[in-house]
Amino acid sequence: MSETLERVPIKVRRHDSWPDIPAHVPMELVHELDYLDENSRTDPFSVTENIYNELPPVFFSPQFNPVLYKGVWVVTRYEDIREVYQNDALYSTEGAAGFQRLVGETFQMLPLAADPPDHGKYRLLLNPWFSPKAINVLEPQIKGVINELIDGFIDKGECDVAFDYGRIYPVKVFLNLMGFPFDKFEDFLEWEYAILHSRGDAKKMTWGTQGALTYLRSFIEEVRKSPNDKLGSAIVHGQIDGRPATEDEIIGTIFFLWVGGLDTVAATTSLMFRRLAQDPSLQQRLRENPELVPEAIEEFMRMQPLVNSSRKVKADHEIHGVKIKKGDHVMCYNTAGNFDPNEFENPREFRLDRQANRHFTLAGGPHRCLGSHLARRELRLALSEFLRRVPPFRVKEGADMRAYPGLIAAPRLPIVWTPA
Amino acid sequence: MKVIARKDACAGHARCHAVAPEVFDLDDVGYISFYEKEVPAGLEAQARRGVRACPERILRIEGETLD
Ligand code: HEM
Numbered sequence: 001m002s003e004t005l006e007r008v009p010i011k012v013r014r015h016d017s018w019p020d021i022p023a024h025v026p027m028e029l030v031h032e033l034d035y036l037d038e039n040s041r042t043d044p045f046s047v048t049e050n051i052y053n054e055l056p057p058v059f060f061s062p063q064f065n066p067v068l069y070k071g072v073w074v075v076t077r078y079e080d081i082r083e084v085y086q087n088d089a090l091y092s093t094e095g096a097a098g099f100q101r102l103v104g105e106t107f108q109m110l111p112l113a114a115d116p117p118d119h120g121k122y123r124l125l126l127n128p129w130f131s132p133k134a135i136n137v138l139e140p141q142i143k144g145v146i147n148e149l150i151d152g153f154i155d156k157g158e159c160d161v162a163f164d165y166g167r168i169y170p171v172k173v174f175l176n177l178m179g180f181p182f183d184k185f186e187d188f189l190e191w192e193y194a195i196l197h198s199r200g201d202a203k204k205m206t207w208g209t210q211g212a213l214t215y216l217r218s219f220i221e222e223v224r225k226s227p228n229d230k231l232g233s234a235i236v237h238g239q240i241d242g243r244p245a246t247e248d249e250i251i252g253t254i255f256f257l258w259v260g261g262l263d264t265v266a267a268t269t270s271l272m273f274r275r276l277a278q279d280p281s282l283q284q285r286l287r288e289n290p291e292l293v294p295e296a297i298e299e300f301m302r303m304q305p306l307v308n309s310s311r312k313v314k315a316d317h318e319i320h321g322v323k324i325k326k327g328d329h330v331m332c333y334n335t336a337g338n339f340d341p342n343e344f345e346n347p348r349e350f351r352l353d354r355q356a357n358r359h360f361t362l363a364g365g366p367h368r369c370l371g372s373h374l375a376r377r378e379l380r381l382a383l384s385e386f387l388r389r390v391p392p393f394r395v396k397e398g399a400d401m402r403a404y405p406g407l408i409a410a411p412r413l414p415i416v417w418t419p420a
Numbered sequence: 421m422k423v424i425a426r427k428d429a430c431a432g433h434a435r436c437h438a439v440a441p442e443v444f445d446l447d448d449v450g451y452i453s454f455y456e457k458e459v460p461a462g463l464e465a466q467a468r469r470g471v472r473a474c475p476e477r478i479l480r481i482e483g484e485t486l487d
Contacts, residue, residue, distance in 0.1 A: 086429075086476065131450035132434050294438070358435070358475035365476070368431040373450065 078340035085365035091311035107248040109256040162413040166269030179230025267409035302359035305334035393417040422482040440470035
């Protein structure tokens with residue numbers, strides 16, 4: 001497939017329509033990022049390949065999420081990202097992922113928006129449900145969901161692996177884990193899609209968010225009356241630090257799980273199959289050596305860092321000599337950091353023999369993705385079961401190969417194979 | 421050979437366990453279960469791989485520096 005030359009992040013000047021750039025930000029450190037642009041590269045994330053040559057290690061991006069943050073400091077180096085993730089005394093998650101505020105909600109996204117030590121009290125309730133051991137118990141059910149989907153298209157010789165596979169199985173797994181009734185499946189898919197894929201259409205986003213919240217609140221009332229042995233019920237009846245969880249804590253936790261656990265896995269799946277469909281030799285290698293699949297999942301995740309975390313600064317300090325002030329926001333730019341040559345040799349190369357693959361796609365420090373072990377298991381099974389059953393596949397002729405280097409990823413990806 | 425863990429800084433990635441399950445025992449919720457542990461004979465190479473896999477850099481082999 002042909003590589004089109006895309007823009008790398010470009011330098012920009014002050015612009016009238018931007019929110020005010022804080023006075024302590026030197027103009028020469030103001031740079032805008034174009035990373036949300038979709039592109040047709042084999043590796044959509046390679047739009048940042050020149051970032052270390054062209055931009056300083058920390059710079060100010062005025063347009064990144066201007067509604068919530070009024071611009072952020074962006075750190076791009078792997079070591080700086082690790083410091084921001086780990087140093088919770090200096091970097092707070094206060095207000096993080098706060099897009100529910102846009103529909104007038106005042107609850108916090110939990111456990112994300114809580115700092116240690118409070119944060120630990122929420123994780124204490126949730127961690128047992130997401131430990132590697134707990135995920136072992138879920139494995140047969142995940143496998144069942146995945147194989148049922150494969151049954152549906154295997155004889156057809158084609159499927160939309162993003163829309164009909166990656167988009168679906170995380171929702172089914174999640175319904176079961178949480179104890180949501182199965183007939184909510186279609187609604188969940190629609191709300192989720194409206195929130196993520198309406199490309200800035202505020203009306204649709206609001207519709208999706210409100211639809212989900214209204215339903216989740218009625219669900220909470222129901223399990224309050226009749227508890228069961230699923231995670232949703234465990235949260236509703238949960239104890240935080242020896243007292244019952246509040247309304248806000250319950251909806252904040254359930255809604256954030258809903259937001260965090262569905263699209264992330266769907267998007268990762270779509271990009272993983274996008275690479276595989278274009279790389280027959282990688283496909284072949286994994287078919288012949290299924291024991292390499294876990295290593296491959298780590299490398300897919302490293303090369304597809306979907307989420308860049310933001311933190312609120314708690315005290316004035318400097319990063320690489322740049323003055324950062326209390327109240328500023330700092331973003332861990334994994335879109336660059338997962339390709340830092342000081343941490344990853346030949347970083348733009350997909351490799352199955354990395355000595356250590358310490359990527360931050362699932363974050364780090366106390367907020368390390370709660371669902372990381374579930375996500376890894378889902379991805380592993382989605383890949384290994386597919387390769388086990390479906391013959392070698394390729395992209396369908398004429399398919400739109402554009403993808404976003406972020407959560408929207410590749411919403412559609414038709415692939416074809418010759419049925420056995 | 422001894423593995424040393426800054427247990428309180430463990431974030432539960434469980435990457436050490438993924439590459440060297442016999443060396444890195446996890447607690448019930450998936451975090452490292454020890455501050456230090458004698459590496460069982462024959463598992464030295466595995467132990468080193470596990471140490472290197474930690475994204476938080478909280479693991480080391482006694483007397484050795486991290487790369
Ligand atoms: C490949 C899939 C996934 C990716 C790339 C991903 C990524 C992330 C990242 C980067 C964070 C940190 C956010 C921050 O620091 O601001 C995070 C946190 C979180 N994720 Fe995931 N995630 C994935 C799957 C899941 C799943 C399946 C679930 C649950 C069902 C989940 C639930 C959470 C929760 C609850 C947090 C907050 C943890 C805390 O604050 O302590 N994630 N995730």
